[in-house]
Amino acid sequence: MACTDNVMRALFLLALFCVMHGEKEESKRIDAKASGPGGSFDITKLGASGNGKIDNTKAVQEAWASACGDTGKQTILIPKGDFLVGQLNFTGPCKGDVTYGSGHGISIGSLGRYKDEKDDTNINVKDCTLKKTTFGVRIKAYEDAASVLTVSKIHYENIKMEDSANPIFIDMKYCPNKLCTANDASKVTVKDVTFKNITGTSSTPEAVSLLCSAKIPCTGVTMDDINVEYSGTNNKTMAICTNAKGSTKGCLKELACF
Numbered sequence: 001m002a003c004t005d006n007v008m009r010a011l012f013l014l015a016l017f018c019v020m021h022g023e024k025e026e027s028k029r030i031d032a033k034a035s036g037p038g039g040s041f042d043i044t045k046l047g048a049s050g051n052g053k054i055d056n057t058k059a060v061q062e063a064w065a066s067a068c069g070d071t072g073k074q075t076i077l078i079p080k081g082d083f084l085v086g087q088l089n090f091t092g093p094c095k096g097d098v099t100y101g102s103g104h105g106i107s108i109g110s111l112g113r114y115k116d117e118k119d120d121t122n123i124n125v126k127d128c129t130l131k132k133t134t135f136g137v138r139i140k141a142y143e144d145a146a147s148v149l150t151v152s153k154i155h156y157e158n159i160k161m162e163d164s165a166n167p168i169f170i171d172m173k174y175c176p177n178k179l180c181t182a183n184d185a186s187k188v189t190v191k192d193v194t195f196k197n198i199t200g201t202s203s204t205p206e207a208v209s210l211l212c213s214a215k216i217p218c219t220g221v222t223m224d225d226i227n228v229e230y231s232g233t234n235n236k237t238m239a240i241c242t243n244a245k246g247s248t249k250g251c252l253k254e255l256a257c258f
Contacts, residue, residue: 039074041067043083050081057086068094105133105164108154110174112145112188119150129160132203136167137195140174141188143213148187154194161200167228168195170221170244172213186213192220193246201231208239208255221246226255 041063044050048059060083067074074096106125111117130136137156161167170193172186190212207228212218221244229252230237241257248256 039067039070039072040077041075042077042079044079048083050079050083052082052084054084055086056083057088060085061088064088064090068092071095103133105130105135105138106156107135107138107140108151109138109140109171110176111139111141111149111151112147112186113142115146117147117149119152120154121151122153124155124157125159126155126157128158129162130164130167131162133164134166135169136161136164136202137198138166138169138171139190139193140169140171141186141190142180143173143175144180144185145187150189150191152190152192154192155196156194156198157196159198161198161202161228163201163203163231165202165204166206166209167200167202168198168208168210168226170210170212170218172216172218172243173211186216188213189216190218193218194222194224195226196222196224198225199227202228202237203231205230205232205235205238206240207237208241208257210239210241210244210257212243214243217243217245219245221258223248223251223255223257225249226251228252228255 043056043059043063046059046062048054048056060078063076067076068090106128108120108123111120125137137159139151139154141151170190172188172190207230208223208226210218210221223246226248228237237252237254239255239257244257246258248258
């Protein structure tokens, strides 16, 4: 199954698409009008709107149920826009594997953009393949975050990168369009994050980037069996790690941050 996604606030739970061995029963297939050639499920054809105002929970849930229940290559298409959702329940096992192709990869963010945001915790992402995405697995928070919040107990495991850029990325200095009002003023705490058995190739020399805040460093970051190599020839595989604390085990020496 292929999942083409666009970054959406609150839809970081799409990462759960990758958990293929859920304990609950498989979702029943819904004959969605979103189904197109080759098994494409466009959430906008199920009533979703990217205007940042409408609750799209039902449309996204229906698209997931349909794609998960089909065999072969399926695509959940989330076009560009701000698609707001409530609590989502993505359960497996599905009838096909899950692959992210193009798009932004799997992102938890954009944290701290709005006031009164809640903490994000206990997120598990397993058994995914990401092909030529602009990011791999990423946590991003606004440098001048409007909310005080904590991101914790995040677990990425068995993720294969196929020529994806920035495969492992924690960005506490996220500042789109350079409009941030204060440098390094983040109010977001990131702790207890595990990257385990992340393999494959990177289209950028920086296979690992942990760009944390000097004011609130990232803590409890575990790098376990990280083996991602730069696929190009004009540079070497490398890691960039600032203001991050944790442990390293079984990684390429070039990617050992700790």
